[in-house]
Amino acid sequence: xxxxxxxxxxxxxxxxxxxxxxxxxxxxxxxxxxxxxxxxxxxxxxxxxxxxxxxxxxxxxxxxxxxxxxxxxxxxxxxxxxxxxxxxxxxxxxxxxxxxxxxxxxxxxxxxxxxxxxxxxxxxxxxxxxxxxxxxxxxxxxxxxxxxxxxxxxxxxxxxxxxxxxxxxxxxxxxxxxxxxxxxxxxxxxxxxxxxxxxxxxxxxxxxxxxxxxxxxxxxxxxxxxxxxxxxxxxxxxxxxxxxxxxxxxxxxxxxxxxxxxxxxxxxxxxxxxxxxx
Ligand SMILES: O=C(O)CCC(=O)C(=O)O
Numbered sequence: 001x002x003x004x005x006x007x008x009x010x011x012x013x014x015x016x017x018x019x020x021x022x023x024x025x026x027x028x029x030x031x032x033x034x035x036x037x038x039x040x041x042x043x044x045x046x047x048x049x050x051x052x053x054x055x056x057x058x059x060x061x062x063x064x065x066x067x068x069x070x071x072x073x074x075x076x077x078x079x080x081x082x083x084x085x086x087x088x089x090x091x092x093x094x095x096x097x098x099x100x101x102x103x104x105x106x107x108x109x110x111x112x113x114x115x116x117x118x119x120x121x122x123x124x125x126x127x128x129x130x131x132x133x134x135x136x137x138x139x140x141x142x143x144x145x146x147x148x149x150x151x152x153x154x155x156x157x158x159x160x161x162x163x164x165x166x167x168x169x170x171x172x173x174x175x176x177x178x179x180x181x182x183x184x185x186x187x188x189x190x191x192x193x194x195x196x197x198x199x200x201x202x203x204x205x206x207x208x209x210x211x212x213x214x215x216x217x218x219x220x221x222x223x224x225x226x227x228x229x230x231x232x233x234x235x236x237x238x239x240x241x242x243x244x245x246x247x248x249x250x251x252x253x254x255x256x257x258x259x260x261x262x263x264x265x266x267x268x269x270x271x272x273x274x275x276x277x278x
């Protein structure tokens with residue numbers, strides 16, 4: 001399942017894609033399950049708020065969050081043995097589980113501006129990690145994930161205003177001129193695992209007929225000492241609850257400056273505190 005190549009890619013680049021971790025039948029089950037949940041109406045934390053009469057496709061198919069608080073299928077997926085084996089194999093220690101999300105990303109919907117997840121989760125003594133499972137074909141037309149390989153070695157950058165015509169969230173991080181942003185092409189059942197400082201996001205779904213659904217889990221490295229205030233309960237991978245000190249945030253963040261003609265990050269800013277993707 002997890003190879004030395006995955007481990008090397010995670011260490012060097014901040015991500016690893018495990019192909020076919022879930023079977024076509026399993027993926028079909030999850031797709032159907034979440035489409036049914038979406039049809040049942042509003043759920044706590046939907047973003048943006050559900051509005052079936054709205055022209056914005058994201059308002060007709062809002063992202064769901066923290067489904068494991070009320071949906072047993074989501075809890076089982078978040079704590080799944082295969083996900084745990086990959087996360088544990090990548091960093092050498094079992095993580096804690098903290099968040100689930102389902103992106104429907106219907107045709108013609110906006111993406112999500114580039115960001116670092118640990119800006120939100122505020123893990124100290126380690127970082128957060130994501131498991132991002134494709135439920136549909138994810139290509140550039142449907143708005144696949146976009147990443148900056150190696151950016152997991154950067155500190156948290158100070159955020160700036162995002163273009164909300166192409167992103168459903170309103171903050172982003174600046175990149176130095178010429179920085180490569182790489183699409184990650186994925187098939188249903190592939191899972192990408194990534195580090196909490198990896199810069200990632202997605203562009204709009206420009207297709208007229210394809211959803212780009214993704215089931216996502218967020219985790220906290222087992223070494224963690226602190227976690228942002230909105231992320232409770234925190235679970236061990238056996239489903240028992242664990243407590244951890246609260247991180248109020250507001251610490252230093254990095255801005256790009258030029259040193260001898262080369263862009264470098266200086267920690268001269270101060271973080272704002274935001275709940276994930278609000
Ligand atoms: O699925 C996407 O388009 C973006 C997901 C993302 O950025 C995240 O889960 O933090």
